[in-house]
Amino acid sequence: MSATATSYDPIRKLLETATQQIEKNELREAAETLNRAQQMWPNDARVFMLAGLMAEKSGNIPAAFDALRRSVALDPLWTPGELQLALLYARRGMYDKAIAHAQKLTKREPNNALVLAHLVDFAHDSGNMELAISELRRGLTYLPKDVQMRRWLANDLQVTGQHAEAYDVWTSLIEENPQDQMALLGRVTTLIEGGKASAAIPDTTSLIEIDPGNSIYAYYSAIAHGVTPDHQPPELNRRMFDSMAETYDQHMVRGLGYQLPKIVAEKILRRFPTKSMNVLDLGCGSGLLGVCLGRIDGFLIGVDISTKMVEQAGRHGVYDRFHTVNMLDALRETPAEVYEIITALDVFIYTGDLKATVPNAHRILMPAGDLYFSCEIAPENGPDLVLQPNGRYAHKRSHVLALCKEAGFEDVQIEDLVLRREAGEPVNGFLVVAHKAA
Known part of the structure; x- marks a missing residue:
């Protein structure tokens, strides 16, 4: 079963049983099985590796790290123990340490395809594309047809x-x-x-x-x-954001300097300092706006096409309900005059045409309600809607203003700003705050 096992392996059956118990979430039984194994073989790295996985599953993360570090200390040359420690670091978002352990393993076992695959995953999740490419090139030297x-x-x-x-x-x-x-x-x-x-x-x-x-x-x-298609297919958005969900917050906020949820939350809270309001967060993603707003005295409803994004948003504990549907369908099917606030941050760059979206948002806002949304900026001397080579839509500022006025918004404020940074360059756009008459 491992580098620590010998031809005489009295605890192998116990370890197999414990593994199955952990998989079935029978953690008390697993603990008893591992205790029996440790009594028979006190310093077996496999026991501590499984103890680490069991502790993580129970929610005791410090104990999980302690057990996995003990596993590595007991048998420093046993790859599964150190790989599990690297994976725990990655699951906790500690990618530098995960990568360090994986790189240590690749030096020892340069042709281990499983270690390579995990190292590439860690590089992707941390946004280190240079490392991912380098490791993939290395892997293809010994598996050229993979x-x-x-x-x-x-x-x-x-x-x-x-x-x-x-x-x-x-x-x-x-x-x-x-x-x-x-x-x-x-x-x-x-x-x-x-x-x-x-x-x-x-x-x-x-x-x-x-x-x-x-x-x-x-x-x-x-x-x-x-x-230029009017909209991206919902299936394309779902696939893209499902793949990004686990690392979205870190990538957007730390990697790209994305501050729009914080900016908009501050504006909303200035308008509603008691937090007495109902909010519809369109394209809520991983829930960054909800985190910035905190709990409100009303309903905070999130809408997103990506199930995995909604799972991430749910972990914050601030949203009252989610709808995992196409945002355009959600807007069309919502009754009139329900929300004081509607937000759509970094959303219309994927949904495209706004001719139906803005009027529907106006319809479902309460009197004196506000719509907040952002767009990437298209040149004023070009078409109203531009599909950029990167696959995101850009909107002409004057066209968006006209749409808001035509929909019936009483006051429309448009603020130019840098939405985020990509490859060190600013992504220019604007934030719209459209106010419905009382």
Whole structure:
């Protein structure tokens, strides 16, 4: 079972039983089983590794760290013990330590594919794309045909703007398997992001032939043909944000300097200092606005297409209810005059056209209610709605102002600001506060 086991292994059965008990959440029974194992073999690293996993499952994180560190100390050359310690650090968001332990293991076992995969995961979760790419290149030196590693590498190259090399890796995958939908879609998005949308037409055609009813493929086909879709498919948003959920807060706030929830919460609390209000948080994501508002004297309702984002938001304990639905459907189906406040922060950059959204928001606001939303800014000398190469929509300031006025908002304030920073560069946009008449 491990490097600590010998041909004579009197506790193997006990360890297997304890593992099953932990998986079934039978923690009291697992503790008793591990105690019996430790009495028989007091200094077995496996016992302490399982004790660490059991402690984590019970919510005793300090005990989990203590047990896993003891496991490593007892058998410093046993890879499973140190890998579990690295994974615990990662699950607690301590990525520097997780990476350090994983890198130590890769030096000892450079061809261990499991350790490599976890190290790449840690690099991704911490936003260290340079490390992820470096490790994937290393892994491909001993597993050159590994499809998953090549997909990861192509995606990471694409994310970091290395479009030419990403294109080459996607192409090599497609040459081996022309039906590889992930590779075909990867090459499509690489071409679009690189400003070569029309070159993606053959691949979008292939994708639609493989799956004719796929709304994501239809969306990218429209872009390849020079058409700006009014909205992104909900399935695309769900897939993207589900994959980001666990690290979203750290990535946005620490990595990109995202301060919009804090700014808007401060404005709301100045307007409602007693917190007596009902709030609809559209595209609530991981609940950053709720964290900044705290508990309110009213209902705080979150709407998001991503189940995993909603799970993260629920952990803060400030939202009263969630609706995991398409935001546009939620707005259309909500009765009139329900909320004092509606927010949509960093949301319309994914939903696109606002012609129905703004009037519906006006309808469901209480008299004297406020709508807060942000947009990335499009040039005033261009179209009202622009789909940027990065896949996000930008809106023309004057068009948004006109939409708010047409919807019936009495007063509309628009504030230019930097929404966040990407690759060290500011992402320029604006915050709208639209006030409904009393």
